[in-house]
Amino acid sequence: QNHTTTFQNISDELLHNASTNTPSSEMERGWRTGPLGTPSNPFTILCGMGGEMGNQLSFFAGCYALKWMLEEDFNNFTSQIVLRHQNHRKWLRARKSVQTCFPNTREWDFEAGNNEHTENQEAATINWLGEDRFDSLYTYSGYGKFDVEEFRSRLEGAVKAIRTETPPADIVSKNATVSIPFFKYGIYSESGYFQDRYSDRFKKLFEYDINNPECCGERAHPDEYVYVSW
Secondary structure, three states, X not given: OOOOOOOOOHHHHOOOOOOOOOOOOOOOOOOOOOOOOEOOEOEEEEEEEOOOHHHHHHHHHHHHHHHHHHHHHOOOOOEEEEEEEOOOOHHHHXXXXXXXXXXXXXXXXXXXXXXHHHHHHHHHHHHHHOHHXXXXXXXXXXXXXXXXXXXXXXXXXXXXXXXXXXXXXXXXOOOOOOOOOEEEEEOOOXXXXXXXXXXXXXXXXXXXXXXXXXXXXXXXXXXXXXXOOO
């Protein structure tokens, strides 16, 4: 499997406030106004997730790192996270564990992107951009070397294109919960850069319910240390 991060075609071919930390499908009807990538019309990060608990947390971390990077490095380019789970049912057990032990995820809608509306938005985007250009909005990664400067350069091209061109009016809806276009994001959070840059934010986002007996069966004693293999 090829695990590379790709945005390469977008800049050539396509010249509710998203500051919330709650991925959700509940949006006020007719709420999208203004340019895409602004608080009144946030760009969607369709966050693909699945697997066991550790994998799900890594997907979430990657999506939030992208969201924060877009805001900080690209003049407050505003985005919203919409979760879409894998088809395999093993994600269900992991969701229960995640929401039991990580309080900030308990109100998240893990199925917000698993619906006909998202499929229609994807089909409309493909019809507008074409398959190749749409694929350039899909990020694959998780393994191998991560080149942050290359990643930032590709994001810069994508954001510039999104800010300078708009989709045809007949495929844009002010009621849409998923923007056109949108990022499909299926990337594990990269060990190293994102963890260093957003360590404090991750600690808050993934606050752990340490007093819940379902989450922490045994704790280290004062004279013991816990080592985690990364």
